[in-house]
Amino acid sequence: MCTDIMDLDKLNNTYNIELKKIENANTNTLKRCQDAIALCRHQLSLLKDAVKAKVFQSRDDEIHFFKKIKQIPFNCLIYYLEVYAFESQCSKINEDHRQKFTDRVKNKTYQFLMDHLDFVNYMEQGQTHLDMCFFTRSNAVQIMMMHKDDYFYDLDFNTSHDLLLAKVTAYRKFIDYLESRSHHGFNLIQHSKLKWTSSKVALTELIYALYHSRVINNGKLEIKEIAVELQKLFNIELGDFYKIYSEIRLRKHSRTKFLDEMSYSLINEIEKNDS
Template identity: 30%
Template sequence: MYFMEVNYISYFNEFEREYEVIKNASDDVLTIYLDILHFIEKKLKEIYKWLKKYVFLSIQEEIYFFKELKPRMVSKLLFYKELLKLEASLPPSKKNKKKHYEQLLTTIHQYVKANREFYEYYRSRTSFRDEDLFVRRCYKDIIKYDCCLINFDSKLSTSHDFNVATIIANDMLTNHLENKLDELNGKSKSNSTQIDHKFNWTGTKVDMTELVYAFQATGCINNGNFDLKELAIFLGTMLNVEIDSNLYGNYSDIKSRKVSKTRFINTMSDKLIEKMDNEDSKKKNQ
C-alpha cells in the first residue's frame, strides 16, 4: 500500500496537495464538497488500516500524530459535512439566510463555552496534558472521560484527537459563515479590506510559515496566545501572499528537515550580521 511505502508525514503533505487540487477543480460547490468528502473518506480508511499495525517510535511521535496530523484531516471531513448540511437547509430569502448563519454561529459559540477548558488548553499550545490526551489507551476510563468512548477503537483514536478536529472545523466554519454574512451585508473581501499592497512577500510560503511559528514560540505577539492560522491570514493580507491553506503542511515539511530546521530564520540572522559587519567595515575604511 502506498501509505506504507512512504514516510507518513509525506503522506499527509501529499494529502494537502491533492486536497487543494480537488478544492479548485470545479465551479459547482456541491460537486467539490462531495468529491472532497469521498477523497477524505478514502484516505482515512488507509490511515486506519495502517494505524492498526504501526508502532510509534516514541510517545512524542504519537502525540504529534494525534494532536496535529490526524485532526487536520478529520477537521476537513467535519467541515465539508457541515457545508453540505448548510447548503441543503439554507432558506431562500436574504433575511432568513442571515438568521440561519447567525444561529449556526451561536451553536458554535455554545460548543466553545461548553468545552472552554479544553479550548483554552489547545489554544495556548501548552503540552503538560498531551500524554494523557493524545496517547492511545487500551482501557476505557469511563469515570474520567465521556461515556461515548466505551465503543471507540483504541488503536485508531485517543480521547481528544476528535476534539481537536472539531475545534479546527469550527474555526473553518466560523470563517465561512462570517464571510457569507459579510457578502449579504455588502461587505465582500474586495471592498472590506482596502489595502494598498506596497509591500509584497518575495520569499517562499514555507519561509513565511517559519516566521508564523517563530512568533508564537517566542511569545513576541500576544505572548504567543493566538491562533496560528489567524496570524497567517493577517500577514498574508498585509504582504499579499496566501499561506494559511497549507500552513500545517508547510510546518510538517519544516519539522521533517534533516539539517537546519529553521533554515530561513538562520539565513535572516546570517544576512543581518553580514550587513552590520559590512557597514562597520565601510566606516573603518572611510
C-alpha cells in the first residue's frame, strides 16, 4: 500500500493544536519542556509507524515528508531538549556566573551552525538539486551520528540530512531563546502576589495595546520593557511574544478578542449597576 502524503500532513494538525496548549500553559519552563518533549516523541512515533507501514507514492512525496512533515515535531523535540538541558544546568549555577554559562552555550550553538554552513546556505537559498540525496532513504547508510543525544534515529525513518536540518532549525530557535533570556534576565523575581490566569495570547494583546496607546511613561518605553515588567508583575514567562503577536495578526476574525471581551464585561457590569 502507498502512503498518502496528505494523510501524513493531517497527522500534524492535532499535534499543532496540542503544542500550542502546552506553550500557552501557565506552568514553569521545565514543565512546559517536559510536556512538549513527550508530545513530540509521541508524534514522531505516529509518523514513523505510518511511514514504515507503507511506501511513498513518489520520490517527491518522500522528500516532502522528510524535509517538511517530519521536521515539524522533529526540530521541536530537539529545541525543547536543548532548552530543558540548559535550564536544568542554569538553575544549579551561581547567579553571578549564569551569563558566562549562557554565552558558552550560545557560542557552542553558533559553532555548530558554522560547521555546517554549506548546508545552512543550501537551505536558506531554497536550493533543491541535492534533495534526492539529502532527503530520501536511499543514502541513509551514509548517516553520521553527530552525538548521542536522545533523538529519534532509525534507518527506515531517517535520511542522511533530516536530522541535520532539524538541528539547524532547532538551534536557531534556541539561540533566539538564549538571547531573550540574556535580555530579560534569568529569574522573574516574584515580588508581586498577582498571577496571570488567562492565556499568553491574552496578555500579549494587552502588552501591545498598552504600547501602541502610549499610556505608560508617555509612550517612551519600548515594547520589550513593558513585556518584561508585566511578566514580573503577573509572575508569568511569555517566551517569544513577538511570535504570539504574529499569530494574532493572522486571525481571520477579531484580532483583539481578549480586549473585546474585557470591554464587554465592563460595559455589561456598568449596565447592570445602572438598571
